[in-house]
Amino acid sequence: MKKILFFAVAVLGMLTACNPSKDDISSPGNNLTADGLIDGLTITQYSDENYTIEAADGNYFMFSTNPSRVVEIYQLDADGAKNTLIAGAAAGKFKIVPKRGNPTEQTFYIKTLNYDGSEISASKTVNVYVPSELSGDMRLLASDAYGSKKWYWDTDFRASSDGAVWGNVGYAAGDDWTSGIWWGTNPEGLTDQLQHSDTHIATGEESVNAYMELFDDGNIITYDAGGNQIRSGKYSVEGWTGEKSHASIDGSIANWSYGTLKTTEGAILFPFKINGNGTKPTDFEIIQLDANHLKLIYAAEGTGGWGEATWWAFKSASDAEGNISNYSTKSWTWDTEFREDGAVWGNLGYAAGDDWSGGIWWGAKPEELTGQLQHSDTGKETGEESADAYMTFDWNAGVVKSYDAAGTEIRSGKFEIANWGNGEKTQSSVDGSITNWAYGTLITDEGSILFPFKINGGGTKPTDFEIIQLDANHLKLIYAAEGTGGWGEATWWAFKAK
Numbered sequence: 469m470k471k472i473l474f475f476a477v478a479v480l481g482m483l484t485a486c487n488p489s490k491d492d493i494s495s496p497g498n499n500l501t502a503d504g505l506i507d508g509l510t511i512t513q514y515s516d517e518n519y520t521i522e523a524a525d526g527n528y529f530m531f532s533t534n535p536s537r538v539v540e541i542y543q544l545d546a547d548g549a550k551n552t553l554i555a556g557a558a559a560g561k562f563k564i565v566p567k568r569g570n571p572t573e574q575t576f577y578i579k580t581l582n583y584d585g586s587e588i589s590a591s592k593t594v595n596v597y598v599p600s601e602l603s604g605d606m607r608l609l610a611s612d613a614y615g616s617k618k619w620y621w622d623t624d625f626r627a628s629s630d631g632a633v634w635g636n637v638g639y640a641a642g643d644d645w646t647s648g649i650w651w652g653t654n655p656e657g658l659t660d661q662l663q664h665s666d667t668h669i670a671t672g673e674e675s676v677n678a679y680m681e682l683f684d685d686g687n688i689i690t691y692d693a694g695g696n697q698i699r700s701g702k703y704s705v706e707g708w709t710g711e712k713s714h715a716s717i718d719g720s721i722a723n724w725s726y727g728t729l730k731t732t733e734g735a736i737l738f739p740f741k742i743n744g745n746g747t748k749p750t751d752f753e754i755i756q757l758d759a760n761h762l763k764l765i766y767a768a769e770g771t772g773g774w775g776e777a778t779w780w781a782f783k784s785a786s787d788a789e790g791n792i793s794n795y796s797t798k799s800w801t802w803d804t805e806f807r808e809d810g811a812v813w814g815n816l817g818y819a820a821g822d823d824w825s826g827g828i829w830w831g832a833k834p835e836e837l838t839g840q841l842q843h844s845d846t847g848k849e850t851g852e853e854s855a856d857a858y859m860t861f862d863w864n865a866g867v868v869k870s871y872d873a874a875g876t877e878i879r880s881g882k883f884e885i886a887n888w889g890n891g892e893k894t895q896s897s898v899d900g901s902i903t904n905w906a907y908g909t910l911i912t913d914e915g916s917i918l919f920p921f922k923i924n925g926g927g928t929k930p931t932d933f934e935i936i937q938l939d940a941n942h943l944k945l946i947y948a949a950e951g952t953g954g955w956g957e958a959t960w961w962a963f964k965a966k
Contacts, residue, residue, distance in 0.1 A: 499582040500537070502590040508534040509578060509592065519561065525572065525597045532559035537580045544577070545865070551882060564594070567864075568612055569601025602684060604795075605708035605727065608757055610684040613789040618891055619762060620679045621655045621737065622783035630654060632781075634661075636742045639767045639777040640716040640724060645755055649779065658738055665738075666746030671698045673737045680737050680782075688735045701735030705754070714753075718772045725753040729764060741766055742778045752780075759790030760940030785939035786891030788908060792938060793863035800943055801858040802834045802918065803964035812962045813837065815923045817955035818948045819897040819905060824936050828960065837919055845915075845927030850878045852918045858966050859918050868916045879920075881913025885935070895934070899953045906934040910945060922947055923959045933961070941965045 500508070510533075513526030533539060540555040541562055553562035553576065564574050574596050579589040602612050611617040621633040632652025641648025653661060658674035672678060672692025680690040682703065690698040707714055707727035716724040733739075734748040741747040749766040756763040760783055767777035785791060792798065802812040811831025820827025832840055837853035851857060851872025859870040861883065869880040887895050888908035897905040914920075915929040922928040933945040941964055948958035 499584060499586070500535075500580070500588055502588060505533075505537070505578060505580065505588055506590045506592055508537075510534065511592075511594070513594070513596075515597070517563075523597070525595045527565045527596050528561065528563050529594075530561050533580075539578050539580045541576055541578050543575070547865075564596050566596065566598050568599045570598050572596060572598050603705075603708065604710055605705040605757065606684060607795050608759055608790065609703075609705070609762070610682045611787040611790060612795060613885075614787060614888070614890060616681050616683045616890075617784055617790075618679045618681050618786040619737075619782040619784045621676055622761065622763075622781040623654060623676055624783060625761075625763075625781040626652065632657075634658065634738055634742075634778070634780055637765065637777050637779045638774040639765070639771050640718060640721050640773045643721065645724075645765065645779075648774065650776075652779070664740045664742055664744065664746070666734075666740070666748065672696065673698055678737060680735075688731065690735070690737050699734050701732035703729060703731045703735060705729055708754075716773075717767050717769065718775075720773050725755055725765070726757055727754050728752065729754055736764075736780065737782070738780075740778075741768075743776065744778075749778075755779075759787060759794045760784055783940075784891075788885045788888045788891075788935070788938055789863060791940060792885070792943065793861040795863050797860055797862045799858045799860045799966035800963040801966045802855055803942065803944075803962040804833065804855055805964065806942075806944075806962040807831065809833070813840075813919055813923075814960060815957050816946070816960050818946070818952050818958035819899060819901050819954045822902065824905075824946065824960075827955070829957075831960070843921045843923055843925065843927070844919075845921070845929065851876065852878055857918055859916075859963075868912060870916065870918050870920075879915050881916030883910065883912045883916060885909070886911055888935075897934075897954075898948045898950065899956075901954050906936055906946070907938055908935045909933065910935055917945075917961070918963070919961070921959075922949070924957065925959075930959075936960075 511529050511531045513523055514528040515521045515523035515526045519528055519530055536558040538556055538558050542550050542552045554560050572595050573593055575591050575593045577589055577591045582588055623631040626632045631654040633655055635652030636650050638648035655674055655676045659670050662668045675693040677693035680688055682688050686702050686704055688703045689700045692698055705727055712723040712726055714725045715722050729752040731750055733750055739748045741749055752764040752766050755765050762782040764780045765777050804810045810833040812834055814831030815829050817827035834853055834855040838849055841847045852870060854873045856873035859868055861868050866882055867880055868883045870878040886909045893904040893907055895906040895908055896903050910933045912931055914931055920929045922930055930947040933947050936946050937944040943963040945961040946958050952958060
């Protein structure tokens with residue numbers, strides 16, 4: 469039945485094409501061959517999403533078929549799974565944007581149906597632009613997806629005590645370096661520590677909203693809370709292996725750091741050695757580095773165990789792909805801590821205010837989802853109705869898989885993040901009433917995430933979700949159908965890192 473329907477759509481597309489002289493399907497003798505299908509395919513490549521700048525290695529394609537044929541264009545991944553680029557059109561646009569380090573030669577497939585219902589397919593290989601692959605450390609520091617990454621003071625590091633982000637520490641006091649921290653100050657407290665700087669003048673980096681941006685070309689720029697540049701410089705990493713494989717300076721701890729961050733003088737936020745009379749180190753031991761955290765220590769040559777050293781703590785949430793997958797695989801489960809009632813899925817009045825949670829009408833705990841199966845497409849439990857169910861985002865494969873508490877796979881599908889605003893809310897609400905409403909859009913194959921159902925949607929499984937929060941530990945999503953106005957019903961989900 470599906471083949472017959474697809475053929476009917478194809479015939480309709482051909483009959484309504486612009487130039488009937490190219491669409492004569494009056495007899496089976498007009499069946500195409502694979503060579504004919506490719507010969508009749510015209511493509512133009514562009515380097516920009518607006519399709520304005522032609523480029524021989526462009527990632528954005530405009531195509532047409534001659535004779536006009538409704539086609540499907542797709543790629544196959546390493547496992548042979550299909551990734552549809554466009555379907556049901558005789559002309560249109562699609563994109564091929566491989567991740568860094570992939571081959572510049574990319575093959576796509578084109579498929580259509582002949583007059584007699586037979587399927588005809590062919591392949592074409594094109595050259596596209598692919599950025600050079602980043603090393604593991606640069607991927608975490610500067611983002612594989614966006615080419616730069618913003619790092620802020622990590623006031624969450626010691627939030628339970630003093631919110632400190634810079635201070636002194638007894639060096640190599642133990643495998644857990646934090647046990648040696650003597651003292652620290654929060655960002656605003658740095659205005660009282662200007663005796664350690666080289667100018668004794670506040671620059672604006674003494675703010676929780678100051679940040680430094682690291683670029684994948686090795687440049688670094690620091691900014692005050694208003695986005696005004698303070699300093700700039702260069703950086704690189706030496707000795708990174710992804711493991712703590714470097715000894716402390718005094719040799720007392722064999723596996724002390726991950727490597728060395730080397731910078732030009734004064735490149736990072738508040739780049740001063742404590743009690744150093746304005747000394748600006750250029751070599752920093754990397755004590756922690758992942759997609760969301762960067763912690764550094766400076767100890768002068770010859771510093772022994774418990775000798776005074778300086779520490780820094782930074783965090784980043786600007787890299788969506790790093791946040792959601794850690795550039796590897798990362799699992800997420802239901803965020804039962806989000807609300808006092810433990811709810812993780814429910815409905816809300818859409819775009820009710822800048823604080824989206826103020827519009828929540830109702831929600832269910834994971835276990836209570838068993839009583840909400842009227843919203844699913846099958847009406848049956850799957851195991852995702854548990855606080856221990858989870859989903860895993862695999863960055864390399866571009867796949868998200870959902871699992872029950874025992875680790876049995878429920879569903880899977882492709883995912884991508886679109887319209888990401890580098891960690892800023894730049895996406896408007898569906899009705900346009902709130903300009904800076906969402907951080908971007910999570911796009912998935914139908915039914916990929918946990919309990920992927922629109923509330924009161926008769927089993928509808930959305931594929932585009934507004935990202936309302938995404939950082940190292942939290943992922944919150946909203947689905948509002950096209951045309952939903954302020955306070956119209958929408959669906960929300962709350963997840964946390966597993």
